[in-house]
Amino acid sequence: MSQEALAYEHALRIVLDAGTRLGAEDCLVNACLGRVLAVPVTSAVDLPPFDNSAMDGFALRGDSIVPAGTELQVEGEQAAGDGMAQARTGAWDIMTGARIPDGLDRVIAVEQTERLAPSRVRLLADVIPGQNVRAAGSDVARGENLLDAGTVLQAQHVMLLAALGIAKVSVGVRPRVAVICTGRELVDDPDQALEPGQIRNSNGPFLATRLPLAGAEVVHVETVGDDADAFGSAMRRALDAGARIIVTSGAVSMGRYDFVPQALESLGAQTLFHKVAIRPGKPLLFGCLPGGALLFGLPGNPIAVAVGLRFFVEPVLREMLGLPQETPRRVRLSKPYSKKPRLRFHLKSRLHCDALGRLTVEVLDGQESYRIRPLADANAWAVVPADVDALPAGALVDVYGSGHLEGFLPCESAL
Numbered sequence: 001m002s003q004e005a006l007a008y009e010h011a012l013r014i015v016l017d018a019g020t021r022l023g024a025e026d027c028l029v030n031a032c033l034g035r036v037l038a039v040p041v042t043s044a045v046d047l048p049p050f051d052n053s054a055m056d057g058f059a060l061r062g063d064s065i066v067p068a069g070t071e072l073q074v075e076g077e078q079a080a081g082d083g084m085a086q087a088r089t090g091a092w093d094i095m096t097g098a099r100i101p102d103g104l105d106r107v108i109a110v111e112q113t114e115r116l117a118p119s120r121v122r123l124l125a126d127v128i129p130g131q132n133v134r135a136a137g138s139d140v141a142r143g144e145n146l147l148d149a150g151t152v153l154q155a156q157h158v159m160l161l162a163a164l165g166i167a168k169v170s171v172g173v174r175p176r177v178a179v180i181c182t183g184r185e186l187v188d189d190p191d192q193a194l195e196p197g198q199i200r201n202s203n204g205p206f207l208a209t210r211l212p213l214a215g216a217e218v219v220h221v222e223t224v225g226d227d228a229d230a231f232g233s234a235m236r237r238a239l240d241a242g243a244r245i246i247v248t249s250g251a252v253s254m255g256r257y258d259f260v261p262q263a264l265e266s267l268g269a270q271t272l273f274h275k276v277a278i279r280p281g282k283p284l285l286f287g288c289l290p291g292g293a294l295l296f297g298l299p300g301n302p303i304a305v306a307v308g309l310r311f312f313v314e315p316v317l318r319e320m321l322g323l324p325q326e327t328p329r330r331v332r333l334s335k336p337y338s339k340k341p342r343l344r345f346h347l348k349s350r351l352h353c354d355a356l357g358r359l360t361v362e363v364l365d366g367q368e369s370y371r372i373r374p375l376a377d378a379n380a381w382a383v384v385p386a387d388v389d390a391l392p393a394g395a396l397v398d399v400y401g402s403g404h405l406e407g408f409l410p411c412e413s414a415l
């Protein structure tokens, strides 16, 4: 296998070709948040299911306008939850959401009436046909297409599905993913004091929290030292937990303890590439394990992990979930930017929106791959291709949101 760094596009093609679409499964609507709809949803019913009142007031009927000054006998009362009622003449005391009695066709708000006697009312305003009536099917008509396949289900979809009485939806099976962090310097327990030379494991918690947001099910998380045997055992536990993708962090570069490439070989894995012409994350390794699970060996620097996840793992998750690949937005740079040629750069960036709604993207200071503070300030990734070395302020660059399922402007209110 060549040690030459592959172009990103070439490397991504290899990854996507290795990912197969998973099937669909039923999911309860109250547990479907963040899942990707596999089959479109069509409504079998009308919403609202019956004509009902938009106001507390009086329901009545008429051929055309019923004029102000009309006096009517109050014939009955209809509250939300009351069933069918037949009305012939007069007015019905009605509450918001109550079914309109059959035979009536309009509602006047109570504050536009004057009660003359317990069962007599005078209208203080004209009332037109259909006034304050929420017609059956006016929100959703039976047979209407509501949600497309590929929709990432959110609380507003749950509201709609619940209103329609839909209890289950068909969603893409979540790819099962395991996370293995390597490095004898790593400390997992936040209560444990650091010995000289030790650092806290931040890649593990990052991967374990970001992967579910990216549509994966995390089935195993483990940290091992710089020890090929311990790594091999962790890989076996990850596979036993059902992982179809294993994401490792660290030990893929040139150091004496960078044992992952060797360890993978002894596990019978096929390394499909090692090194991509990107920054950060150049030593990224991708391979296939004997049972077919995919292995992403992400370089240990935290931003190399974030880039490997966003620009390699997330695209293959899309493939497995049956989603088309993303198209970046083109956004103007707020400041000039220059970089080394021949590497594609993935830059911690922040989208800004001015008072007229114009977007610009700011490449944040502190792009080194050990610097995690700027990632916490970022809300997007700007990508500058390998063959570009300098861009003036105002140049258009490709921009991706923080995560592939989170939309382009995940925190518009915070821009």
Ligand SMILES: Nc1nc2c(c(=O)[nH]1)N[C@H]1C(S)=C(S)[C@@H](COP(=O)(O)OP(=O)(O)OC[C@H]3O[C@@H](n4cnc5c(N)ncnc54)[C@H](O)[C@@H]3O)O[C@H]1N2
Pocket (backbone or CB within 6 Å): 181, 182, 183, 185, 186, 199, 200, 201, 202, 203, 204, 249, 250, 251, 252, 253, 254, 255, 258, 280, 281, 282, 283, 298, 299, 300, 301, 302, 304, 369
């Ligand atoms: N001689 C060379 N040295 C390095 C090269 C190179 O080409 N030649 N590439 C550099 C680049 S670029 C990267 S990226 C790193 C990748 O190194 P490894 O994948 O072998 O990762 P480690 O050495 O294990 O760790 C790198 C760095 O990240 C810290 N780290 C590791 N795991 C975690 C974690 N779970 N949480 C937080 N931080 C973590 C680790 O302590 C190191 O500081 O190699 C360069 N070197």
Ligand code: MOO
Pocket (backbone or CB within 6 Å): 278, 279, 280, 281, 282, 283, 299, 301, 303, 304, 369, 370
């Ligand atoms: O490619 Mo490395 O991620 O720059 O530190």
